[in-house]
Amino acid sequence: MSNAYNRPDQLSPELRRRVLETARRLGYPGPDPVARSLRTRKAGAVGLLLTENLSYAFRDPAAVGVLEGLALACEDASVGLHLVPASPGREDVAAVHRAGVDGFVVYSVPDDDPHLAAVLERPVPTVIIDQPSIEGIDRVGPDDAAAVGKIAEHLVGLGHRQVGVICMRLARERNDDFVSTARQSGAHFHVQRTRLEALAVAFSAAGVDWAGVPVVERFDHTVDDGASAARQLLDAYPQITAVICTSDILALGAMAEAERRGLRVPQDLTVTGFDGIAEAERIGLTTVHQPVLEKGKAAGRLLLGSAERSAPKVITLPTELRVGRTSAPPRTIDEPWFGG
Amino acid sequence: MSNAYNRPDQLSPELRRRVLETARRLGYPGPDPVARSLRTRKAGAVGLLLTENLSYAFRDPAAVGVLEGLALACEDASVGLHLVPASPGREDVAAVHRAGVDGFVVYSVPDDDPHLAAVLERPVPTVIIDQPSIEGIDRVGPDDAAAVGKIAEHLVGLGHRQVGVICMRLARERNDDFVSTARQSGAHFHVQRTRLEALAVAFSAAGVDWAGVPVVERFDHTVDDGASAARQLLDAYPQITAVICTSDILALGAMAEAERRGLRVPQDLTVTGFDGIAEAERIGLTTVHQPVLEKGKAAGRLLLGSAERSAPKVITLPTELRVGRTSAPPRTIDEPWFGG
DNA sequence: CTGCTAATGGAAACCGTTGTCAGATTCACC
DNA sequence: GGTGAATCTGACAACGGTTTCCATTAGCAG
16 A cells, blocks of 8 residues: 555556555545654654744844745755744743654744753754854854954944944843843843844944943834834934944834934934845845855755764854945034034 | 653642653653654644745745734644645645645645645645635635725826736746736736736726736746836836836836836836835835735634634635825826937 | 466554553542 | 542553565466
8 A cells, every 4th residue: 555655666557556546436635644754753844943923033034034045945855844833922842842843943042942942852953043052953153243243343444433232132021121231241142142242342442332332122123113222222322323233124223213313324323234134235224244045044954964963063154244325434523413 | 651741630740750750861752743643633733835936935025924924823823834845846746745734724826736736635624825716615815806906996096097017927837028918817826817807907997908008927026026027018118107016026126127217206107016015115115905914814713713614714805005105197298208 | 287486465563652441559538 | 447539550452654574476497
């Protein structure tokens, strides 16, 4: 029976025909995938753990790019991609245990996330993206520190010393407000923490007191949140000449807020982003581009190309500073844009 | 044993603790999800069939919105979402057979797609989105004809009679060129066919000879393709006063091409889109908004809320014309924008 | 006609879990 | 001490495939 479906060459065409014909007549829908998986010990799918509110991921073109790359790698290998339902609220680790997959990709979850711990307990290969290194686990990610360094260098070179920062959530608890340096260095989201640290290093090196640099955090990751963050930032620190955003989405919001205030970008205010999403390129945002598609693809290939199980691999992706039309030297003191 | 993991209440806490402790000591990784699925006859996942090149889906915010909505519905039900690897080239229907899922959602595939046929043969519930109706199968989708009617009405009302259309792929074979009316009505992508038909009806009613309206098709769905399509369209038909695009992405490209030509939108050229994606709203594109998130959610709920298996359900979603800053009355003949 | 080999069909074991059921043990209470 | 309930143990049969292995048969040569 099994042979009739899977190995047409092992039995006579006549028998095969007869078997299939009978099967169809009896309403047999073909071999059950689950039973097959059990026997062959191959689920034919890889799990993707995104933990955070799914909207978070789907609203960010950078995250979608990673997803796309991963999906492409899976498609190449004829393997399904199983999105694990990991609600942020309830710690529903069971979903991780219930997922019938041959491996996991973990992307952009807080480093203290219980789902991540649950994944690591499963006896299947795992690849992490944009996460802090874990002993013995494959990892893919850009060199965030270097990438942010390029932005900082660019801004310092232009002459900016009074800057403000808008960043994504730093921990699982909401804090739509300014961020203390303690919270910055204790952030549970690896990428955000790394980027803030790199900014601190770069600006400190340029003689800027980092403790005096305002950093605004937003829990949700939307253009509107970027705008409200920029408002909060500029209301409190009008002397700022450059707004550094840790994502392009937030930068788009900052641009919108600048326009609302009648600030010209880049003459009155410099805005920078991070990721290099398509829309950013379309409007000429100064940003650091990272190859998000490749990031997902690399993770998928790492997981699926299981041949060389020699040592845990680490893939570091290149980044590129893209200077656009939203960065310029700071406005001079002679022509202040605000009254007085 | 099973009880220790699955029914903590059936045995004493002490025993449970002891069992789990022993299991851990022996390196038992917890119940195998696949075996459990076989036994319980629940895979804990729904399959999503997208067939076409995955990039196609991930590059389109409207499709991503559907995906997000579906993922949210799955998350609510603590069910995984399994993306079926359906390569467009090779007819790898096996992937459909191999997917261990409790149901399928089929979205935006050509109506003659073999993967779709394979899904329908599987003995699991199925919901189709943006597909032509199938006897006995749940269906979710907007009223495309009515939605397009609103756009057409708007343009006719403004006075446009010389229009051109840019649409997405109409069949599985590539055709980056003008489209005959035969190919229009024979299109295998339901949504595109419906929209073109609705445009034909509306403009014919306004006294426009539809056979004379140029329609340009693009196989890939990117902003650049929208731009090149607009170029092809305007090169051949410079008298056109309005470009109707069947998606916002294509419309963004048309806008870019208009700018490249020095055409002012909307004074010199009207451009309209379809879908109502965020970026379109940001730039004020005239378009028809459809609730893509709800579309995905509705499909997921239909599939998962299996209680009322009475009759096949059809959910029609509302659409809304959003007049932006890209549509205006046609330029007058007195002041032609092109030389002469 | 007999004996050997190759091809082929069918039976049985196995994958790891869950559910059931019978029997054993414990414990409380009369 | 007896009785019943509660709890625990162990065995076993599915679930529906795949894989291995064995028996049967056909084909062919001697």
